[in-house]
Amino acid sequence: MHCPPPAAGGRLLLQGGLVVDPKNGVEEPRDLALLGGVVHSCQPHIPTEPGDTVIDCRGLYVFPGLIDMHLHLGDLFEVSTDPFAHAAADGVTVAFSPGAGNTLLAPSLLGAEFDRGLPISAGVYAGAPALLATSLDDEELVSYFTGTLAREVALQKLSRNPIGVATGMQIIGIKDHMGHFILSDESAERIFSVTSRAGLLFMTHTQDPEHACRMAALSKGRPLYLGHASAAGCGTFGDGAADMKQVLDLLAQPNIDGELLASMMRQNRGCREGLRIDSRAQQLCYQALADGRVQVLASDGQGDATMKGFGDSRDNIPALFELCDLGVLPLSKAVALMTKNPAHILSARTGNPWFEQQLGHLGCGAAANVTVADRHTGRAIYTIVNGQLAAFESRPLRSGWGAGRLVCRFGSLPRTGVGDCSMGTVLP
Template sequence: MAEPAGYDILLKGGHVICPATGINGIRDVAVRDGRIAAVEETILPSSATETIDVSGKLVLPGMIDTHGHIYQYVTGRFGLNPDMVGVHSGVTTVIDQGGPSCMTLPGFRKFIAEPSDTRIYAFLSAYLVGGLEGHYYPNLYSPDCVDIDATVRSAIANRDLVRGIKGHAEIGGFARWGIKVMEMAAEIARRAEIPLYVHFGTLWGLPESGANGEDADTILERVIPLLKEGDVLAHPFTRHPGGFVNQQGEVHHVIQAALERGLKVDVGHGSHFSYRLAKKAIAAGVVPHTLGADMHGYNTHVPAPAGTPEEHYDDENHPFKGQARFSLTQAMSSMMALGLSLEQVVPMVTINPAKMIGLTDRVGSLTVGYAADISVLDDNRGRFLLRDNEDTKVVAERLLTPAFCLRAGKKFDADAVILPQAVAA
């Protein structure tokens, strides 16, 4: 009689979807020593120390959030706790978008990336100050506050952590300084040979379209020629001027050509997201490659800790007071409510982000031998009400919610306080 395989954990009977390996069906997944040991139609429960029944649930490669803001404390009220956004929300990898800079990256490594249970990467800010509360201190985001050489050196020296550069192409910066900062950000990314992730859409408190003769609808066509294959256009469905849909309600004419030459699109959901404009862009053939949640301290309500008066903890004056709790799985549900299939959405949080950061050899797949980063989701059926920051409401017939995840084989329940509650339609 053969000896038991000696697995540590067996996930039994779940619907496994792994675009990287082509699996889409009922499978058992076994973990040993923190790594994927087997993915098969049937694995005996007696072969594992612990068996978890995941029948009726979705079992995905560990989800990757391509747009996080997790430089907690250093980025003021902006940065959320990385494990709250990550493993305790069913997400095994979070990419911070522009929190650390070449100046502050050592602190990000020491106090965020290293101690977190979540796998952490960063897109380094093009600005020396990183992702501070720029809408309060806009002068920190001028060309004088960019050091191309220092940022390139930092990105190259920290390649294990830094997987891209973050830049902002929005009307406030253009009205103050023109395209100069974007030119500098593009040069940093070219020289460091990593992707540039570009924010489009107006930022809070900055000049509107028309200031100093600048037109938000011209930004895309001026910025896209600076970009290279693999660079990322973020916030395609923004409700603010400067996104993929112009102020006449038309999808910008340069988008299709940009996609054809290898530029990528990240949803960057958060408070920018508009169901109304997303419908127009998707109808025009704009299907995002990746799905960043873009949660931060202004658009995600974090309840006060026990014993702390709410009024002493929550900022009454922040720009998006009252935003509901949020999650990456809620963003996935939004995409499906707009007509995309589950099979279209799953790659946006698994293999496509892995390609974006050049790490398909270790994340985004349930390949045997890879670290056992696995997200397990509940696939709820019914009629659920979703809303955006324009207060547009849509009805979703499927609502994905995180059940738990394994990060390198260690189990974390999806118990983050920011996870939204289902609302029946």
């Protein structure tokens, strides 16, 4: 199978694959044409034209590019592995990195790497202490994160670093992590106040059901996102099934969203290098997926990474197919767990329709993010990010470095300018 780069000015044409696009109600063999970084057409048959690059997808499944809501990417001192390349190889096209230690400099550091070239699009959460440690009051923080705070005020009360001030609002949300710190009720109230008004996600580390219930009570109806909620079912703090039921009951509340880990939804119940879910708790999760209480799967990272989390992105695609094979969900609804549904949650919680318009589907004009998978092997065969081939046969491609963009609550940024800065450079 040959995958040459698309000819200049031509389309990238994927022919004959079984397209599964939950948002647009498509589940049938179709051709897909990509041009200029967006979906150009998705039809039963698209005639080839001079300059087209054609990829034979017969026997393969063509999904909207997978969105991984919880994937550690270079957190802290991650220097020995390449999680961005691994994620691309596993079919991920957009990911959000929830490092609890991330400061408000994280967007500039990540943005610099995007300017130099990364193979997937990604956004970052800031750790809650980063917000609480500034001299800005809550009203000023809301103004800062919505882009309306005067620069002079930010330089006096947030940071003396002009690059950090210029980019710090380019986050997707704030992360609470009981394994790193325990927020006081007063601090949690500040985080809820700012995130709910500024259109930021508030993710909490969900493992101990007591902590999850406390954060849910403190939310007072404001949005809360339960990260790796299935970790509660691993029995770390009590009986796995009872703890899992307690957390899943929280997810019935309309203001609370959450995710289950793909690795824990597979038949082996998780990674031995991470956590494995109790079999009774897994059945409760299957029921929560079937009845729609949980609408997102995520990976939490790669097993060979230092910040490995509890799962592995290699399990994302196999988990989607296995949920279908086990009769938990039809394939379209399984695929929606990592395409349509996270895009919807991102739009709903940020107030930005860009996420639903551009991500999680293959309609005309959507970002050209595509995951082509083999059901028999559970592998990603092609990963296409913003119209560029980023991986082939579960291997990253050099041509894909530069395909990714920084994603924040405002949308995506093709370039941040930070990667071009030399010593003494000041961003406007």
